[in-house]
Amino acid sequence: MKVNKWRFxxxxxxxxxxxxxxxxxGDTAEDTGGSSxxxxxxxxxxxxxxxxxxxYPEESIEVVVxxxxxxxxxxxxxTLTQHLEGELGVDLVVQNxxxxxxxxxxxxxxxxxxxxxxxxxxxxxxxxxxxxGLTDYEVNDFEVAxxxxxxxxxxxxxxxxxxxNSLEDMVKYAEENPGELAVATETGSFTHLQLLALQEExxxxxxxxxxxxxxxxxxxxxxxxxxxxxxxxGLVGEYIESGEMKSLGVxxxxxxxxxxxxxxxxxxxxxxxxxxxxxxxxxxxxxxxIVNTFSEAMETVVTENEEYREEINGHVVSPxxxxxxxxxxxxxxxxxxxxxxxxxxxx
Amino acid sequence: xxxxxxxxxxxxxxPYNMLLIVTGVAMGLVxxxxxxxxxxxxxxxxxxxxxxxxxxxxxxxxxxxxxxxxSGGLIxxxxxxxxxxxxxxxxxxxxxxxxxxxxAGKAFGLAFVFSFLGGxxxxxxxxxxxxxxxxxxxxxxxxEYFAITMFALTLISSLSEGSxxxxxxxxxxxxxxxxxxxxxxxxxxxxxxxxxxxxxGFNLLPALIGLFAVGEILNISERKISPLTKGNTPPPxxxxxxxxxxxxxxxxxxxxxxSLMGVGIGILPGIGGGTANIIAYATAKNQSRYPEKFGxxxxxxxxxxxxSNNAAIGGALVPLMALGIPGDTVTAMLLGGLVIHGxxxxxxxxxxxxxxxxxxxxxxxxxxxxxxxxxxxxxxxFVKILSIPKHILLPIILxxxxxxxxxxxxxxxxxxxxxxxxxxxxxxLKGKFPIAPAILGFIxxxxxxENLRRGLQLTQENFWPFLTxxxxxxxWIIALLSVVLKGWKNYHQKKSLGGT
Numbered sequence: 027m028k029v030n031k032w033r034f035x036x037x038x039x040x041x042x043x044x045x046x047x048x049x050x051x052g053d054t055a056e057d058t059g060g061s062s063x064x065x066x067x068x069x070x071x072x073x074x075x076x077x078x079x080x081x082y083p084e085e086s087i088e089v090v091v092x093x094x095x096x097x098x099x100x101x102x103x104x105t106l107t108q109h110l111e112g113e114l115g116v117d118l119v120v121q122n123x124x125x126x127x128x129x130x131x132x133x134x135x136x137x138x139x140x141x142x143x144x145x146x147x148x149x150x151x152x153x154x155x156x157x158x159g160l161t162d163y164e165v166n167d168f169e170v171a172x173x174x175x176x177x178x179x180x181x182x183x184x185x186x187x188x189x190x191n192s193l194e195d196m197v198k199y200a201e202e203n204p205g206e207l208a209v210a211t212e213t214g215s216f217t218h219l220q221l222l223a224l225q226e227e228x229x230x231x232x233x234x235x236x237x238x239x240x241x242x243x244x245x246x247x248x249x250x251x252x253x254x255x256x257x258x259x260g261l262v263g264e265y266i267e268s269g270e271m272k273s274l275g276v277x278x279x280x281x282x283x284x285x286x287x288x289x290x291x292x293x294x295x296x297x298x299x300x301x302x303x304x305x306x307x308x309x310x311x312x313x314x315x316i317v318n319t320f321s322e323a324m325e326t327v328v329t330e331n332e333e334y335r336e337e338i339n340g341h342v343v344s345p346x347x348x349x350x351x352x353x354x355x356x357x358x359x360x361x362x363x364x365x366x367x368x369x370x371x372x373x
Numbered sequence: 374x375x376x377x378x379x380x381x382x383x384x385x386x387x388p389y390n391m392l393l394i395v396t397g398v399a400m401g402l403v404x405x406x407x408x409x410x411x412x413x414x415x416x417x418x419x420x421x422x423x424x425x426x427x428x429x430x431x432x433x434x435x436x437x438x439x440x441x442x443x444s445g446g447l448i449x450x451x452x453x454x455x456x457x458x459x460x461x462x463x464x465x466x467x468x469x470x471x472x473x474x475x476x477a478g479k480a481f482g483l484a485f486v487f488s489f490l491g492g493x494x495x496x497x498x499x500x501x502x503x504x505x506x507x508x509x510x511x512x513x514x515x516x517e518y519f520a521i522t523m524f525a526l527t528l529i530s531s532l533s534e535g536s537x538x539x540x541x542x543x544x545x546x547x548x549x550x551x552x553x554x555x556x557x558x559x560x561x562x563x564x565x566x567x568x569x570x571x572x573x574g575f576n577l578l579p580a581l582i583g584l585f586a587v588g589e590i591l592n593i594s595e596r597k598i599s600p601l602t603k604g605n606t607p608p609p610x611x612x613x614x615x616x617x618x619x620x621x622x623x624x625x626x627x628x629x630x631x632s633l634m635g636v637g638i639g640i641l642p643g644i645g646g647g648t649a650n651i652i653a654y655a656t657a658k659n660q661s662r663y664p665e666k667f668g669x670x671x672x673x674x675x676x677x678x679x680x681s682n683n684a685a686i687g688g689a690l691v692p693l694m695a696l697g698i699p700g701d702t703v704t705a706m707l708l709g710g711l712v713i714h715g716x717x718x719x720x721x722x723x724x725x726x727x728x729x730x731x732x733x734x735x736x737x738x739x740x741x742x743x744x745x746x747x748x749x750x751x752x753x754x755f756v757k758i759l760s761i762p763k764h765i766l767l768p769i770i771l772x773x774x775x776x777x778x779x780x781x782x783x784x785x786x787x788x789x790x791x792x793x794x795x796x797x798x799x800x801x802l803k804g805k806f807p808i809a810p811a812i813l814g815f816i817x818x819x820x821x822x823e824n825l826r827r828g829l830q831l832t833q834e835n836f837w838p839f840l841t842x843x844x845x846x847x848x849w850i851i852a853l854l855s856v857v858l859k860g861w862k863n864y865h866q867k868k869s870l871g872g873t
Contacts, residue, residue: 094705101712104421120421121783125573127560130784133569160560208831213558235830236558238823241698241705245642248696249511251831264697264719340715 082316086117088144092131102175103147109334113323129161140309142316149304150216153361157368158214165357168307172321173348177302178278179259186270193274193294200230210237210252217256222371223298260342381731393434398743401441408455408586409777412442413702428714429732436736444744447484455586459647460682463654467674482614484679489745491632491680495687496737507695510640515828520845522821524852528655529810530859540810547814557823570786579778579791588798590767624676635681639688642700653681
């Protein structure tokens, strides 16, 4: 009898757990239903769309960042959401969903309800995931709401004691010692692509070694384990100031306002140019008016909100707005360009 | 420096900042003490709130959360054998048996005092010698990391109760499960059986609370105990902190060694507090004159675990403060909390942002004291948890475990993973397999693999430098010695047993 009572409570606990799972899983359950019964879903969507015509957004919007809290993706996203809240009049809740190079988070949005209440905020990593076969969808499979930030501070750094003072020194050394120069990257990341592009452009071969994310790469450079580290220049501003690191150049079109003494790659005779794109995307089939409402709010903040512009400039990235169509085109072009770099390096 | 520290304290001694620290510690303790909710989560939740505060106040709150979160784990570890956070895994080994013997009060007393002392020692190290410590940490590249993980894995033998073979099998299973998902470096998905959800692999948290907490709860649930009695734990006796001054001083060396190990492991980015307590515990056991008593409820085990995990906090902050490099997920978020205010920690952090740096130091010390006071005041309350009938308490914990597993990454999949690991933990208990080696393998396996591959890229596929680099060589030698010594001891024990 007593044992039965005990069992009863265990069953109760399990029931509680399942209820919780079901509660949280509402979205996911509907997603799987959505793909099998798409026609049904679509009809409700158009109804939603009509109802939503002017009322979106009515409740808080979840922003999925497929990278950790405190990183630059997270930072750029949160800087914008703070100001977007004022424009849209609802809360924007940032959720960090990490895993497999960002594809865990982006897959979640790909399969989410297209009701405009879940949006992805990510960067070039999504393009590269497709390139490497980590995902089977493209960024343009989403409803792209636009681009909010272009990061032009992509730079190559060496130790302050390094004999390299320019890109040319570095390339020359690599020419004389093929495969010897240890350059850090995170395999399959944006910086990896930059290295492949420079190898191609300069006709040299580096020893490309994996050193992990941004802070791990800085550690590896400071610890003397690698010779060159490609990373975002804003992250190492203090090291440049203190003389512990030197920048060999930035991959931007023009010199940066914040680092006027650092030349561009193009200036130094190597046509390698990369801007990191930070974009916003809704699940496929999200009604156009929802995407537009969101995008217009973005435009207002990015182009007119001085407070925002100042904050984002402080992170050494540029506030740039592109609307849904322009952004989609830009992303498609970039995807094509990356594809070419990657395929050339494969040969 | 003294003047800076005083300035730091005076910036923290405003009612607002004190309130933030105390709230942070209290909330951290709650998060730490609930299996499934961790310091990382507490910091992640409060991080966005700090964006609107001034940087000093933001840091005050986060430091409180960090210290509270790491310390709170000892409560369920000692009372219920459920580690509240990865940092308190080894507090269960001796803390729980002590509580079972009616010494819960003493176990808590030891745990609080040595948590506090471990924390203070590491904060002192952080304030005084951050730069040289950070310089030293920089000398650890992939080759050194590989050697140190291999050394740590040899400690498995010390964590295996009884059968070493079972301990090794358990560790191998842990390593294999950690391999599921994207491979390090090339992110190639493996062992996923085509299931997209498995691409990201298993998270540590569901694995940890599944194996330890859910497994244990399932195990208890099948016991034919009367649900309405208050369990079979004798009521704890309590007087002061429950231990005598001579007992306190006899732990001196154990405390110092464990704290230093905590600082040392905390400094190394990527390894952190989750492993520090296990490694310190195993070392304390190996070096003890009475290793056979470990696991039966002796103070040494609690002291080793609790002083090392709090010491790891100061350690983890060293590379953050001196170099701007985060050592674990919590410090990564702290970095984010500073960066959003336009403060980029780096080599000039100490000189450019002296007020913030010393504000953080002051906040850490205050938070440590607050943690100690909260726990000392709460001691009677915590022990009361034991008098809650288990059929009411455990189901609640089970649900909280599920909440925690979900909340870490907002993925439903993690609850399924929790269930899977729970069943696995139950089978471990049934088969008398030790669980700690599995979790150690789960944490260290990926670190070893990743660093082996990175190291081989650096040396251009040459393994020889892995053995000849000085720091790595030292760890290999310690690893080898510990295995040989263990084998030697076992051999002699068997021989002398056979003789009698």
